[in-house]
Amino acid sequence: MATRRYLSSKHNEEHILTLLSPSLRQQFIIHNYSGMVRSVPPLAGAPNSFVVEMASIAEMKLYAPSEAITFQSTKGDPFYSLRHGEVILCRNYCPGLPMQFFDRMRNYGFWNERLLAYDSFTDCSVKAIDFVEALAFDSAGVRAILKRYPQGLLRVKQIVLRRLWKFAASKESIRHAIHALREPAAQTPANSDGSRSTVKDTTSAEHDSECDIDV
Numbered sequence: 001m002a003t004r005r006y007l008s009s010k011h012n013e014e015h016i017l018t019l020l021s022p023s024l025r026q027q028f029i030i031h032n033y034s035g036m037v038r039s040v041p042p043l044a045g046a047p048n049s050f051v052v053e054m055a056s057i058a059e060m061k062l063y064a065p066s067e068a069i070t071f072q073s074t075k076g077d078p079f080y081s082l083r084h085g086e087v088i089l090c091r092n093y094c095p096g097l098p099m100q101f102f103d104r105m106r107n108y109g110f111w112n113e114r115l116l117a118y119d120s121f122t123d124c125s126v127k128a129i130d131f132v133e134a135l136a137f138d139s140a141g142v143r144a145i146l147k148r149y150p151q152g153l154l155r156v157k158q159i160v161l162r163r164l165w166k167f168a169a170s171k172e173s174i175r176h177a178i179h180a181l182r183e184p185a186a187q188t189p190a191n192s193d194g195s196r197s198t199v200k201d202t203t204s205a206e207h208d209s210e211c212d213i214d215v
Contacts, residue, residue, distance in 0.1 A: 016028070026048075026052055029051070029052050029055045030048050030051055030052065032055075033051055033052075033054065033055040033058065034048070034051045036081060036083065036135060037050070037051050037054050037055075037081075038051070039081070039108070040081055040110050040113075041155075041159060042113070042116070042152065042155040042156040042158070042159040043152060043155075043156075046149070046152060047149075050145065050149055050152065053145045054137060054142070054145065057137055057138045057141040057142065057145075058135050058136070058137055059078075059135070059136045059137075059138075060133065060134075060135060060136075061080075061133070061134050061135070061136045062131070062132070062133055063085075063128040063131070063132040063133075063134070064128065064131060065128055065129065065130050065131060066127065066128065066129075067127070067128045067132075068125065068126070068127050068128075069087065069126040069127065069128060069132070069134070070111065070112065070122055070124070070125055070126040071122065071125050072091060072092055072121075072122055072123065072124055072125045073121045073122065074121065074122045075119070075120070075121050075122075076119075076139070076140075077112055077115060077122050077139065078112065078115075078136035078137055078138055078139055079110070079111075079112045079113060079115055079116055079136070079137045079139050079142055080110060080111050080112055080126070080134045080135070080136055080137075081109075081110045081134060081135045081137070082105050082107065082108060082109040082110065082132070082133075082134050083107070083133045083134055083135060084107055084131075084132065084133040085106070085107070085128060085129070085130050085131050085132030085133055085134075086104065086105065086106040086107075086128070086129040086130050086132070087104070087105050087109070087126050087127060087128055087129060087132055088101065088103070088104050088105075088126070088127055088129060089101075089102045089103040089104070089105070089111060089124045089125070089126050090102055090124060090125050090127075091123065091124045091125070092125075099125065102124055104129075111124065111126055112139065113156070113159055113160060114160050115139035115142075115143075116139065116142050116143065116146065116156045116160070117143070117146075117153070117156050117157050117160045118143070118160075119139075119140070119143075
C-alpha cells in the first residue's frame with residue numbers, strides 16, 4: 001500500500017512539474033526538497049541554488065524489510081538520506097570476523113557521507129528493518145556540485161574526518177582520506193573537469209554479502 005501511494009504521488013509530482021514555468025518549477029523543488037537536503041548536518045544552511053542542483057540528482061528508493069541497502073567496501077555507491085522506516089548499520093573491522101552492530105536509524109539519518117568528499121569505498125553495511133524510503137544522491141554528482149560551494153565542501157570534509165575516527169578506521173585509511181581531502185583544495189571552485197582521485201580503502205578487505213545481525 002505504501003509503495004502504491006508513493007508511485008502515485010511520484011507520478012503526480014512529475015505531471016505537475018511539466019505544467020510549471022521554470023520559475024515556478026524551481027520554487028516547487030525548493031519547497032519539496034529543501035527540508036530533506038538541509039537536514040543533513042554538513043548541508044545545513046545550503047542556499048536554494050544548491051537545493052535545486054541536489055534535487056536534480058536525487059532518486060527515491062524503496063526497500064522491503066530485511067533487504068540489504070548498502071554493502072561494506074563497495075565503490076561508487078550513492079549518498080543516502082533516510083526519510084521513513086528503520087535501518088541498522090553494521091561493520092566488519094577485521095576480515096574473517098563477524099559483522100558488528102554499529103548504529104540504528106529510524107525516520108532520519110544518512111550514510112556514505114565519505115563519498116560526498118572523495119571517491120572511496122563504503123565503510124559499513126546497511127539493512128532495512130521495516131519498509132524503508134530513502135533518497136539516494138549520486139555521489140559523483142554531489143562532489144561535482146560541492147566544488148562550486150567551497151564552504152559546504154569544507155563542512156563535509158570535517159564531518160568525514162570525524163566519521164573516520166568514530167569508525168576506528170586504520171591509520172593508513174585515515175592518511176589516504178587526509179590526502180584525498182587535501183587534493184581538491186588545490187583546485188579553484190570553478191574547476192569542473194570531472195577529475196577524481198582514486199583512493200585505496202583499507203578499513204575492510206572483504207565485500208560482505210549481508211549485514212548478518214539479529215534485529
